[in-house]
Amino acid sequence: MASVDITGLRKLYGDVVALSDINISIPSGAFYTLLGPSGCGKTTLLRTIAGFHDQDAGSISLDGNPIETLPAHRRDVGMVFQDYAIFPHISVRENVAFGLKQKKVPRAEMDRRVTEVLDVVQLGAFADRMPHELSGGQQQRVGLARAIVVRPKVLLMDEPLSNLDARLRVDLRAELRRIQKDLGITTIYVTHDQEEALAMSDTVCVMHQGVIQQAASPLDIYLMPANRFVATFVGANSFLALTRDTDQLRLTSGGALVSHKALGEQGETLVCAVRPEVLRVAPGEVQAAEDEVSIPAKLSNVSFIGREMEVLARTDSGEVVKSLARPDPAVIALDPGSAVSMCVRRDDLAFFEDSETGRRLA
Numbered sequence: 001m002a003s004v005d006i007t008g009l010r011k012l013y014g015d016v017v018a019l020s021d022i023n024i025s026i027p028s029g030a031f032y033t034l035l036g037p038s039g040c041g042k043t044t045l046l047r048t049i050a051g052f053h054d055q056d057a058g059s060i061s062l063d064g065n066p067i068e069t070l071p072a073h074r075r076d077v078g079m080v081f082q083d084y085a086i087f088p089h090i091s092v093r094e095n096v097a098f099g100l101k102q103k104k105v106p107r108a109e110m111d112r113r114v115t116e117v118l119d120v121v122q123l124g125a126f127a128d129r130m131p132h133e134l135s136g137g138q139q140q141r142v143g144l145a146r147a148i149v150v151r152p153k154v155l156l157m158d159e160p161l162s163n164l165d166a167r168l169r170v171d172l173r174a175e176l177r178r179i180q181k182d183l184g185i186t187t188i189y190v191t192h193d194q195e196e197a198l199a200m201s202d203t204v205c206v207m208h209q210g211v212i213q214q215a216a217s218p219l220d221i222y223l224m225p226a227n228r229f230v231a232t233f234v235g236a237n238s239f240l241a242l243t244r245d246t247d248q249l250r251l252t253s254g255g256a257l258v259s260h261k262a263l264g265e266q267g268e269t270l271v272c273a274v275r276p277e278v279l280r281v282a283p284g285e286v287q288a289a290e291d292e293v294s295i296p297a298k299l300s301n302v303s304f305i306g307r308e309m310e311v312l313a314r315t316d317s318g319e320v321v322k323s324l325a326r327p328d329p330a331v332i333a334l335d336p337g338s339a340v341s342m343c344v345r346r347d348d349l350a351f352f353e354d355s356e357t358g359r360r361l362a
């Protein structure tokens with residue numbers, strides 16, 4: 001295992017800037033996730049680290065040693081792909097042994113290491129099966145075994161769970177994390193699934209249009225998003241427009257006082273973000289408690305989904321606000337168009353500049 005340092009990395013495809021000035025520092029043994037929507041540059045970054053793409057500028061080091069000019073097979077990184085990329089015509093054992101054979105590892109040691117790694121991924125009993133005799137989750141574990149058997153310094157994983165069904169994804173993500181921790185192998189993981197990223201990582205790096213938006217612990221990414229893009233992508237927040245009037249911030253819709261914080265310039269539009277789980281919904285017009293803001297809205301839809309009810313409502317100025325809360329029969333019984341109050345504690349609001357990647361102000 002090794003630390004990874006990336007500085008000033010830039011990658012163009014013709015005129016498309018796929019990566020723009022990427023700077024990343026990953027401690028040895030960490031699980032580091034690149035998270036972002038389709039096209040944000042995650043795969044390009046991973047493949048550039050692996051040596052499958054040349055960068056246009058910047059450097060990549062493992063344990064302080066630059067690797068960016070080395071060919072892929074000399075970089076000491078292992079890669080696990082979304083589509084497993086295992087050979088269909090040879091057995092599980094032979095698939096896993098493949099990289100060791102190429103490295104001309106002696107037979108006895110090769111057998112020992114393959115057996116050891118198959119145990120780690122819990123496929124010992126499947127060693128002589130052919131890939132088509134395995135489930136998707138088992139095939140992906142073969143992919144993982146094949147990557148780790150050569151003991152790379154860094155493990156790169158490109159959406160390894162996305163071809164699996166939902167249940168298996170959840171099981172396998174816990175298992176992947178356990179194996180990664182046991183081996184202590186520095187891992188860079190790509191996903192567009194925010195829940196997967198939050199559940200597995202030491203650090204989540206959110207990307208958008210080839211630019212890192214924020215790299216922080218899962219809790220900080222979720223609770224303290226650095227800008228509006230991160231808040232949108234990770235917290236599923238609703239956004240409400242605010243007007244600054246002298247030293248007070250008021251909701252544009254309904255005019256409720258939101259904060260005394262002196263944020264932004266007089267007349268500038270700001271937005272505040274609300275996560276669905278901190279929004280309480282009540283029928284009718286409710287007077288806000290001292291530490292709360294009550295947002296008047298009209299119910300668009302309420303879905304009872306067992307543990308929770310999901311409520312969508314629209315403010316007078318058309319903002320869609322979403323709440324996920326404990327089921328309340330009085331709310332579930334309401335007809336669309338009914339007046340509701342969406343109540344939130346002032347402390348649970350975050351304030352941003354009003355643009356796609358607008359900075360967090362408080």
Ligand code: ATP
Nearest residue numbers: 013016018036037038039040041042043044045192
């Ligand atoms: P996804 O989750 O869909 O795989 P991603 O975040 O991994 O997306 P990349 O595949 O890294 O994104 O692509 C980053 C940008 O570079 C996109 O705008 C994409 O269209 C562009 N791109 C990727 N590969 C090429 C290529 N070979 N030629 C030209 N443009 C490319």
